[in-house]
Amino acid sequence: MALKNFEGAVAVITGGASGIGLATTQLLHARGAHVVLADINQQGLQRAEEQLRLSNSEATGNISSIPTDVTNEQQVQALMRKATEIHGRINLVVTSAGVGNGGPIDLFTSAQMQTMMNINFMGTYHCVQAALPTMRQQQSGHFVLLSSVAGKLGAPLLTGYCASKWAVRGFSIALRAELHGTGIGVTTVYPAWVETPMIHQEEDAMQLLNVQALLTADQVAAEILQAVTEDRRDLTLAPNHDIAIILQIMKEDPDKAEQLSGEAFRQGMAKIAAQQRG
Ligand SMILES: NC(=O)c1ccc[n+]([C@@H]2O[C@H](COP(=O)([O-])OP(=O)(O)OC[C@H]3O[C@@H](n4cnc5c(N)ncnc54)[C@H](O)[C@@H]3O)[C@@H](O)[C@H]2O)c1
Numbered sequence: 001m002a003l004k005n006f007e008g009a010v011a012v013i014t015g016g017a018s019g020i021g022l023a024t025t026q027l028l029h030a031r032g033a034h035v036v037l038a039d040i041n042q043q044g045l046q047r048a049e050e051q052l053r054l055s056n057s058e059a060t061g062n063i064s065s066i067p068t069d070v071t072n073e074q075q076v077q078a079l080m081r082k083a084t085e086i087h088g089r090i091n092l093v094v095t096s097a098g099v100g101n102g103g104p105i106d107l108f109t110s111a112q113m114q115t116m117m118n119i120n121f122m123g124t125y126h127c128v129q130a131a132l133p134t135m136r137q138q139q140s141g142h143f144v145l146l147s148s149v150a151g152k153l154g155a156p157l158l159t160g161y162c163a164s165k166w167a168v169r170g171f172s173i174a175l176r177a178e179l180h181g182t183g184i185g186v187t188t189v190y191p192a193w194v195e196t197p198m199i200h201q202e203e204d205a206m207q208l209l210n211v212q213a214l215l216t217a218d219q220v221a222a223e224i225l226q227a228v229t230e231d232r233r234d235l236t237l238a239p240n241h242d243i244a245i246i247l248q249i250m251k252e253d254p255d256k257a258e259q260l261s262g263e264a265f266r267q268g269m270a271k272i273a274a275q276q277r278g
Contacts, residue, residue: 070123
């Protein structure tokens with residue numbers, strides 16, 4: 001059964017200190033949910049909590065924040081245990097903890113690749129595994145798993161990020177099938193570029209990728225809550241003609257999509273090289 005109303009619901013949000021996680025937390029709290037924020041960034045968590053208390057002063061839901069590294073299975077187990085101890089249930093888990101860096105595959109180290117997979121994919125898996133016992137007991141609950149449009153296509157310079165987001169996609173599709181009929185839902189979110197600190201982390205790489213924010217975190221948060229109430233399997237947010245077209249071609253003719261993407265990349269590189277030559 002889809003979660004239709006967030007009043008009194010208990011939501012655990014990873015990556016809750018920033019960007020999409022923070023915006024989703026704010027909206028959930030404004031709609032009456034009890035929110036449990038988890039993030040590796042302790043100062044960010046404190047700031048987020050203060051911001052929530054100020055901006056949602058009328059809201060009735062509790063706010064807790066629990067510093068958590070999602071790559072650490074024990075910490076994630078402790079997070080979900082704590083949320084269950086405090087509130088007696090978990091209605092919603094949003095896995096928004098993530099990192100997004102890129103670069104040429106020749107220079108993308110094994111350590112970078114491992115970190116990417118550990119945070120973006122293993123972190124998601126840890127959260128699902130740790131929250132499932134509570135949800136199974138309730139025979140209800142909902143997971144919102146953040147993938148990306150990069151989980152539906154292949155982007156040059158984003159091999160690691162794409163791999164981690166395709167992993168989230170495959171995991172969530174199998175999970176939704178496995179949980180069919182249990183009362184536990186799964187929504188996977190595939191946004192294009194969103195205006196958050198993530199897209200400003202590595203200005204050089206982002207310039208190479210020609211990143212242009214197309215969505216705000218508040219827009220994504222509103223879409224997420226709507227998708228949860230409708231128990232949607234797939235929330236793809238690509239309000240840009242080129243991305244929408246490439247996603248469509250990827251479905252119909254992946255060879256062509258890869259070729260177009262590769263050609264656009266080579267042309268972009270040639271343009272940058274020409275500019276640098278003056
Ligand atoms: N911003 C975009 O353009 C975009 C597009 C598509 C998908 N996404 C995905 O949305 C999610 C949220 O991204 P965002 O844009 O809000 O980024 P963000 O950088 O604003 O927030 C990510 C949060 O995750 C936290 N985090 C990082 N590693 C962690 C760890 N090991 N344990 C716990 N927390 C950790 C960070 O401290 C940060 O607060 C990510 O999974 C990202 O890949 C983002």
